[in-house]
Amino acid sequence: MRELALRLQTYYEAKGLVECDGWDPEFIDPDFVLAYSIDDLKRAERDLDEVNRCLGLIGAYLFAGGANPQNEKDPNEQARLLVQLNELPLFRAAKARIDADLQKHPPEPHAPLRSGWHR
Secondary structure, three states: HHHHHHHHHHHHHHHHOOOOOOOHHHHHHHOOOOOHHHHHHHHHHHHHHHHHHHHHHHHHHHHHHHHHHOOOOOOOHHHHHHHHHHHHHHHHHHHHHHHHHHHHHHOOOOOOHHHHHHH
């Protein structure tokens, strides 16, 4: 804990920052301190951007599939959206986990699979 306090003090001094009032390193439980590298944070930001894109494409996929009955449907729109979704690594990983789970625990016969997701 002393090492953490010294590093923080060095950082504050180097940046010309004032240490937060009421913060006492003696009362920090190291089991609850989380530290991330810049690379970890950049990777998390990329993943969040990809998840945001994925959710947008899923919404568009559902919308193109009939969620908007007044709109004229493009018969190829869902196929194009599915191709875009499958280009996203996080979507492929999530789909692989779902597919593996369906293999282990198949749905009941009265619960059909949604056709678009399993092409």
